[in-house]
Amino acid sequence: DAGVTQSPTHLIKTRGQQVTLRCSPKSGHDTVSWYQQALGQGPQFIFQYYEEEERQRGNFPDRFSGHQFPNYSSELNVNALLLGDSALYLCASSIRRGGGYTFGSGTRLTVV
């Protein structure tokens, strides 16, 4: 039974570019949440998707957007990249309000 899969594992982008990160949830899970972990910080909540809609959003600017597809997979898009967007981006899936998250191993984004 596959867990949460994230792609790519690493990428390097230039300031001002746009990036798309992808996440496939664990089988049976219908909710996907995205977190950003900057160096020395705990993971910070970006947003959560359920039934293809953004259900809750953290304190992140509109440059951060997402999407959930009918098969529950999800994308995180970041526009106009800033150096400060360099971080590990974690995807977590869950059954809505049930139990805890299952995490992917993350995408390491470096903005130069």
Next chain:
Amino acid sequence: ILNVEQSPQSLHVQEGDSTNFTCSFPSSNFYALHWYRWETAKSPEALFVMTLNGDEKKKGRISATLNTKEGYSYLYIKGSQPEDSATYLCAFTPNTGNQFYFGTGTSLTVIP
């Protein structure tokens, strides 16, 4: 912004020693407290989910307690082994939403 604090930030212990970490969280609007174990380059692995004041959970040599009235949880590791070396994250979920608020983690190194 809800504040979740973990202490100590890092810890080095000898193999066979027992150790414990602390997670402090807001005592109001409590829904759940989660502990995760995170090895480098891997996905965070769920250890415990606790929802009731006084909860105690155990998995092998690792156990956790919860005090929701005063807003803290302890994680204990008995007889530490080198394979216990990891970062231990706690996360608080309020009853006002679905997001997790993470601490910055405790990095444990067990010296053989």
